[in-house]
Amino acid sequence: MQSSKNNVRIIDLRSDTLTQPTPEMRRAIAEAELGDDVYGEDPTVNRLEEVSARLTGKEAGLLVVSGSMGNLVSALAWAGRGDEIIVGADAHVITNEMGSVAALGGVEMRAVPNDRRGMLSPEAVRNAIRPKAGYFPRTALLWIENTHNRGNGAALSVDEMWRVTDIAHGEGIPVHIDGARLFNAAVALGVPASDLSSVADSVTFCLSKGLACPVGSMVCGSREFIGRARRARKMLGGGMRQAGIIAAAGLVALDTMIDRLAEDHDNAKRLAVGLSRMPGIAVDPAHIETNIVYVTVGGKPAPELAAAMRARGVLANSMGNWIRFVTHYGINAEDVDEALDVIGDATRATVSAG
Ligand SMILES: Cc1ncc(COP(=O)(O)O)c(C=O)c1O
Incomplete structure (x- = not known):
């Protein structure tokens, strides 16, 4: 779980540089x-x-x-x-x-x-x-x-x-x-x-x-x-x-902190599997080997979807037709599931499939 802002829970997947010291x-x-x-x-x-x-x-x-x-x-x-x-x-x-x-x-x-x-x-x-x-x-x-x-x-x-x-x-x-x-x-x-x-x-x-x-x-x-x-x-x-x-x-x-990186990799895979089921988002979970997940977005530009996600509390970096998610210390499997719900909602609101 991450912080909360104006009562919106923030799940920040922009980068593993955001991690806080233990x-x-x-x-x-x-x-x-x-x-x-x-x-x-x-x-x-x-x-x-x-x-x-x-x-x-x-x-x-x-x-x-x-x-x-x-x-x-x-x-x-x-x-x-x-x-x-x-x-x-x-x-x-x-x-x-x-x-x-x-x-x-x-x-x-x-x-x-x-x-x-x-x-x-x-x-x-x-x-x-x-x-x-x-x-x-x-x-x-x-x-x-x-x-x-x-x-x-x-x-x-x-x-x-x-x-x-x-x-x-x-x-x-x-x-x-x-x-x-x-x-x-x-x-x-x-x-x-x-x-x-x-x-x-x-x-x-x-x-x-x-x-x-x-x-x-x-x-x-x-x-x-x-x-x-x-x-x-x-x-x-x-x-x-x-x-x-x-x-x-x-x-x-x-x-x-080295061995626990495996948890970030599992969470990235979990995220990619969920994202791969969403219309308008393309990612092959088999291509996710560590903690970074790039997806390409069909229909509307990716930054528009990223903005809709951000308004709902999920942060990710985007440019052109891609969005990048990074899992890290401080993000657990429940956060990933919650992020997927939010992204699904944002996707339905913005992306026209195809
Ligand atoms: C592959 C790679 N090399 C170098 C860097 C630069 O690291 P820093 O942000 O600490 O300058 C990054 C940052 O994300 C990176 O992904």
């Missing part, structure tokens, strides 16, 4: 041992960085403000001005991060098509790698997103990723995984997160989404890479001082 996180925040992290002296940050590195099977970790900053410092650590990064056209770094890698790094994003689940084809990756001749841009990095946000939260397996990462590594090109929801992928696939990150040289994951922290993301990789990422973070003004306040919640999240 009581244990709030206690850990209050009691955190602190130091100046720019001097490397915050013991709680240091512990979080070590735990994150261990969970992703990397040498070192770095706490950053957000997933976007994690992606940006990773790109800046791998690529310089005039270099290229091969990336799927629907990747979050392309669609939702304000062109930051190009704007601040002078790096070209070489967007190749991705399939329905956000995967890149080996052929597209092979063709996008530049020859090493003098006048070509240097292909500096291959970028994978897992889970893939616009790919209905698809969880990409090690084997799937390996088919393209192996090509990059064969050419001496490093690989970055934007794993904002890496632990959703790991839980959905039933493998340790370190298996997924083993195909990449660097990985980011968010503490602030399904893991319910108030703020923070992690970048993990080799010690040498993290050294460069740390410099990039400082350059962006992202050196934080007593950041143990943030890290304390992160440690609780990594200890207590």
